[in-house]
Amino acid sequence: xxxxxxATVLTRVLTSGVVMSIEKNDRELPGLERALxxxxxxxxxxxxxxxxxxxxxxxxxxGIGHGAEITQPGLDDRTAAFLAxxxxxxxxxxxxxxxxxxxxxxxxxxxxxxxxxGAPALVVNLTGLGFGPAAAVLTDDPKAxxxxxxxxxxxxxxxxxxxxxEEADPDLVPGVQFNYRLSPLVAACVRxxxxxxxxxxxxxx
Amino acid sequence: xxxxxxxSPLPLPREEEAAGELAVLGGRPMIPKGLxxxxxxxxxxxxxxxxxxxxxxxxxxxxxxxxEAYRAYVGAEFALPTASGTASLHxxxxxxxxxxxxxxxxxxxxxxxxxxxxxxxxxxxxxVDIDPKTYCMDPGATEAAVTPRTKAIxxxxxHGLPADVPALxxxxxxxxxxxxxxxxxxxxxxxxGAVAGSLGDAAGQSLMAxxxxxxxxxxxxxxxxxxxxxxxxxxxLERHGxxxxxxxxxxxxxxxxxxRLPYYDQxxxxxAELLGDALAETGLFRPPxxxxxxxxxxxxxxxxxxxxxxxxxxxxxYAVKEAVHELLVAEGVPAREWQNTPIPxxxxxxxxxxxxxxxxxxxxxxxxxxxxxxxxxxxxxMLESTLTLCRELRSPVEYERVLRxxxxxxKVARRPDVIRKLVADGGYRRPWEKAARLG
Numbered sequence: 347x348x349x350x351x352x353a354t355v356l357t358r359v360l361t362s363g364v365v366m367s368i369e370k371n372d373r374e375l376p377g378l379e380r381a382l383x384x385x386x387x388x389x390x391x392x393x394x395x396x397x398x399x400x401x402x403x404x405x406x407x408x409g410i411g412h413g414a415e416i417t418q419p420g421l422d423d424r425t426a427a428f429l430a431x432x433x434x435x436x437x438x439x440x441x442x443x444x445x446x447x448x449x450x451x452x453x454x455x456x457x458x459x460x461x462x463x464g465a466p467a468l469v470v471n472l473t474g475l476g477f478g479p480a481a482a483v484l485t486d487d488p489k490a491x492x493x494x495x496x497x498x499x500x501x502x503x504x505x506x507x508x509x510x511x512e513e514a515d516p517d518l519v520p521g522v523q524f525n526y527r528l529s530p531l532v533a534a535c536v537r538x539x540x541x542x543x544x545x546x547x548x549x550x551x
Numbered sequence: 552x553x554x555x556x557x558x559s560p561l562p563l564p565r566e567e568e569a570a571g572e573l574a575v576l577g578g579r580p581m582i583p584k585g586l587x588x589x590x591x592x593x594x595x596x597x598x599x600x601x602x603x604x605x606x607x608x609x610x611x612x613x614x615x616x617x618x619e620a621y622r623a624y625v626g627a628e629f630a631l632p633t634a635s636g637t638a639s640l641h642x643x644x645x646x647x648x649x650x651x652x653x654x655x656x657x658x659x660x661x662x663x664x665x666x667x668x669x670x671x672x673x674x675x676x677x678x679v680d681i682d683p684k685t686y687c688m689d690p691g692a693t694e695a696a697v698t699p700r701t702k703a704i705x706x707x708x709x710h711g712l713p714a715d716v717p718a719l720x721x722x723x724x725x726x727x728x729x730x731x732x733x734x735x736x737x738x739x740x741x742x743x744g745a746v747a748g749s750l751g752d753a754a755g756q757s758l759m760a761x762x763x764x765x766x767x768x769x770x771x772x773x774x775x776x777x778x779x780x781x782x783x784x785x786x787x788l789e790r791h792g793x794x795x796x797x798x799x800x801x802x803x804x805x806x807x808x809x810x811r812l813p814y815y816d817q818x819x820x821x822x823a824e825l826l827g828d829a830l831a832e833t834g835l836f837r838p839p840x841x842x843x844x845x846x847x848x849x850x851x852x853x854x855x856x857x858x859x860x861x862x863x864x865x866x867x868x869y870a871v872k873e874a875v876h877e878l879l880v881a882e883g884v885p886a887r888e889w890q891n892t893p894i895p896x897x898x899x900x901x902x903x904x905x906x907x908x909x910x911x912x913x914x915x916x917x918x919x920x921x922x923x924x925x926x927x928x929x930x931x932x933m934l935e936s937t938l939t940l941c942r943e944l945r946s947p948v949e950y951e952r953v954l955r956x957x958x959x960x961x962k963v964a965r966r967p968d969v970i971r972k973l974v975a976d977g978g979y980r981r982p983w984e985k986a987a988r989l990g
Contacts, residue, residue, distance in 0.1 A: 423792075
């Protein structure tokens with residue numbers, strides 16, 4: 347993205363005064379969620395603050411935790427180390443527990459095509475767009491989405507209601523919870539970059 | 552354009568307003584409707600300018616420059632910028648040498664991230680009660696909880712008041728364990744001039760935008776007293792493939808916000824003093840206790856109720872608190888409980904699912920307790936008898952707002968008759984009998 351565009355987006359969000367992920371009236375995180383759902387054709391999105399946070403979320407979303415074994419083809423060493431730290435053992439092979447794609451300025455316009463994969467959870471690493479560590483997990487399973495959301499906050503529901511832990515769903519008792527929340531400022535920049543990349547050639551200003 | 556610039560100013564209070572009828576009885580609220588919003592965080596042209604400049608710098612340098620500037624301000628030896636306060640606490644524990652199954656002693660009253668960071672480090676949090684005056688970790692209770700498997704003591708500088716670090720440091724040295732600060736509320740807080748974050752073997756601190764020193768949304772920083780601890784934390788991230796990196800966008804605001812931090816600190820201290828003087832005159836309300844030589848950062852301002860000072864000693868203090876809470880909210884004062892249940896009684900520590908299969912609690916079953924609230928009587932007394940202002944002292948330009956808050960407390964304290972009637976009608980419950988609240 348051009349520096350002018352980044353500056354405009356950041357200044358717009360700053361002027362609104364809403365820069366925290368836990369603000370009720372934040373519009374940037376829901377905006378990026380909508381964009382990612384549209385671009386990937388999945389019905390639910392969990393935004394997080396790094397690729398490893400997304401891998402963690404993709405597992406927790408499927409109820410996979412310490413002591414479990416999964417199949418996953420072609421893991422890189424760094425992700426394998428992270429899964430070992432989570433206590434999840436991995437057998438090389440299919441089916442994939444999660445699919446993973448890395449988005450950058452060169453391929454952002456092909457996200458729809460890249461996202462045409464079959465695993466129950468899709469990890470989209472957005473760090474390559476240049477706004478710092480950022481990622482998302484896309485899934486069609488609303489229960490998986492709810493589990494994933496719960497990992498990244500402290501509490502029981504979503505960002506807007508994280509200040510209460512009143513339980514509504516006994517299957518979703520929170521275990522360890524990490525603050526994997528993405529800044530609305532980063533989300534706004536990512537959304538702008540994805541939107542521009544998705545425009546037909548010649549339409550971008 | 553969506554802007555947070557106020558649509559109209561808050562007028563200075565007039566004497567007759569404070570003498571008027573309570574809002575709950577139909578009087579005019581001290582903070583008029585439509586003017587209740589506290590503008591926060593404060594973002595200025597300087598922030599926008601440094602953000603623009605940062606686009607011309609390599610992202611990793613933007614983050615590193617910020618971390619170095621803030622490290623120097625705090626006076627810590629080494630700093631590791633992170634994506635969140637929780638990540639910074641995790642890294643502080645890793646740097647301190649906490650290993651899977653180790654015990655880390657934490658206060659029962661804190662934000663839940665303190666204890667979750669211990670679990671993140673694959674260790675087991677051991678909860679102890681707090682001091683009745685400071686509301687920070689009680690050194691005596693901490694000493695009683697030390698076992699051969701204790702690796703670290705993790706005090707929290709609650710609301711911005713440093714914990715009793717001299718006593719805890721002595722205890723840690725005596726027992727051969729590490730002292731790790733949770734300084735997430737305590738930007739610029741001090742003991743005898745030394746800044747929170749530089750007091751322990753390691754420290755973690757949140758820099759999210761709801762703190763006294765806000766970055767661009769979410770962020771944190773870990774501090775270390777030795778290079779060995781710093782390297783241990785760096786190696787931990789590398790070895791386990793964890794990405795806790797801070798976004799350059801968050802860091803881009805660090806320089807300009809840091810330059811203004813001493814100004815913010817002075818405004819908060821002024822507001823706290825002004826409000827404290829007013830509260831002390833009411834009898835019903837007592838301002839936060841600050842030991843000699845300590846600087847309270849007032850990220851939050853916890854007010855203790857003294858019902859006996861206004862003839863309400865026959866009523867349960869929690870019911871008086873609830874009634875006062877209603878009256879203050881009606882006056883436009885956004886007072887809050889900020890926590891109502893000891894942390895070990897929150898769901899994640901009642902169920903202890905951890906990473907799955909109860910890991911890491913399974914590594915050290917002897918350290919695990921099925922706590923009930925009664926295990927922490929001082930915390931319960933505090934939860935029953937206090938109310939908190941959160942953002943309300945931080946806004947640097949609204950002197951008139953804190954004057955109006957002071958008047959609202961005066962107004963409420965003058966009406967024990969109304970408090971008594973509300974208690975009679977209220978059917979109030981003890982704080983921890985309601986759904987657990989994080990804040």
